[in-house]
Amino acid sequence: MFRTVKNLRGRGRKPKVTTVLARWIMREVKKNPRITTKAILMNLGSAGGNISRQTVQRTLHTTGFHGRRPRRTPLLQIRNTKGRLAFANAHLDKEKDFWSSVLWSDETKIELFGHNDLAFIWRKKGEAFNPKNTIPTVKHGGGNLMFWRCFSADGPGNLITVNSTMKKEQYIKILNNHIRQSAEKLGLGHQWTFQHDNDPKHTAKVVKK
Structure with missing residues (x-):
């Protein structure tokens, strides 16, 4: 009748999720990224018809939403947020030469054995204790090492x-012994700015003095 072997529009099973329903599901996820597919179906009620949680999942996947573990970030109080915003606004129009004359510093901790990150694996039932599917641990976590370093736009100190x-x-001793030496090694000249965060040991009166 149609003289063609192509799939014609309107043939096949109609999708359970309409365009309007898909937009509604996206709005729910944008309003609350932590909402579950079960909660979405409950909010839909009779409007969702007989769609399943898997159908909601597929709808979200096709629109670019995927389930992920939330990233861990420092807990910021209102004063911290205001301080960061004020710093950003005060330095918004600084030239590149200014940032080239800034010496930054911070500390970091490295685990000696293993790591603190959560991990996922794919395994079959009964293979939970296969060495490939486990993360070795030691008593008291195996310890860690703490490092301090400074750096500028031209490289590390x-x-x-x-x-x-x-x-x-100990922080004062490190500053006395290594800040000027690092600044000279990085070629910052005689006028440069030292920048560190608001860690309590950084903001102590004796350190500021």
């Missing part, structure tokens, strides 16, 4: 191992 927990006295 000195790298220092921190013994035990860094306190303000």
Whole structure:
């Protein structure tokens, strides 16, 4: 009748999720990224017809939404947020030369054995304790190492191992011994800005002095 072997529009099973329904599901996820497919179906009620959780999942996947673990970020209080915004606004129009004259510093902790990150694996039933599917652990976590380092736009400065927990006295000693030396090595000249975060040992009165 149609003189063609192509699939014609209107043939086949109609999709259960209409365009309007798909937009509604996307709005629900945008309003609350933590909402579950079960909760979406409950909110839909009779409007959702007989669609399943898998259908909702597929609808979200086709629109670019996928389930992921939320990233961990520092807990910021209102004063922290205001401080960051004020810093950003104050330095918004700074020239590239200004940022080239800034010396930044921070500390980091490295686990000696294993890591703190959560991981996923694919395994079959009964293979939970297969060595390939486990993460080895040691008593008390195996310990860690703390490092301090400074850096600028031109590269890294000195790298220092921190013994035990860094306190303000040890921080002052590091600054006295390594800040100027790093600035000279990085070619910052005689006028440069030192920048560190608001960690309590950084903001102690004796450190500021």
